[in-house]
Amino acid sequence: MKDRKAQVAALLALGARTQPALRGWVPFGDLPSEYHQALGAAVDKRLAEFADRDTRAELSALAGHPVPEAARLTTQGHDAVAYIKASSALPSPEEPSDEGLRLIQLRPSEMDVVRVYVSIAPQLHVPPADGLAEKVRTAAFDKTANRWTLRLTSEQVESVAYAFYLHACSVSVGEANRFARTYNISMRVDSTTGEIRPTPL
Incomplete structure (x- = not known):
């Protein structure tokens, strides 16, 4: 459960920091370090991907500074983030109301x-x-x-x-x-x- 929560937080963070100017890639320097490991699990599930050597070189040129590592959401990752946001807006089955109901x-x-x-x-x-x-x-x-x-x-x-x-x-x-x-x-x-x-x- 803890690993799943960390992965969800990492996906949301990655989605929130997506940079159109970098073709959707997010340099690791723009992500909190605690999400880096969780992103590895997301990559294994094809929800995110890491930039390869050639892509990092292109991103460095676009950013105007070295980009040693970067990640971005896959198509499925974007869908997962959309689902996470929608489902989190639903009330929890265990949530009580103010009247104790x-x-x-x-x-x-x-x-x-x-x-x-x-x-x-x-x-x-x-x-x-x-x-x-x-x-x-x-x-x-x-x-x-x-x-x-x-x-x-x-x-x-x-x-x-x-x-x-x-x-x-x-x-x-x-x-x-x-x-x-x-x-x-x-x-x-x-x-x-x-x-x-x-x-x-």
């Missing part, structure tokens, strides 16, 4: 499951938590991320987990499994009481 992001198919659950509330022995139906009704849809965004209380999050549990009983376990992995909560049998309860993973 939890941010939950659901795929359209997952939101459909929750809508069915709240729609049959009068028929259920374990109905949705108070306010969940209203949160579902007013949820915002992020077209870029293709996700519905809700800010829920812990009780409402447990209700969503229960909705996916019901869905798993008859249709598919995929939604319940993804929710459990992402938000660290799953409906499991309590060994003491034999009841289904929300359980942190």
Whole structure:
């Protein structure tokens, strides 16, 4: 994880310092030294490239001073930087709001499951938590991320987990499994009481 973060920081730094006058190349002297090693890993993944001997000579002529080392983003590197910037602008699934609510992001198919659950509330022995139906009704849809965004209380999050549990009983376990992995909560049998309860993973 640490190496990945260092590589991301190095790619962003390289992208921010790209010099059109040097055909996109960035002299190492313009990059913080802590990024140099991480750039080597980026080169191995074809996200960046180092200038060869002939290119360094051309860059030295263009810059008017010696350029002993230089790097630039590859086509894939430019795309990776664009993706990093876009994804970092999205809210984190674990980010709480000012009111202590939890941010939950659901795929359209997952939101459909929750809508069915709240729609049959009068028929259920374990109905949705108070306010969940209203949160579902007013949820915002992020077209870029293709996700519905809700800010829920812990009780409402447990209700969503229960909705996916019901869905798993008859249709598919995929939604319940993804929710459990992402938000660290799953409906499991309590060994003491034999009841289904929300359980942190």
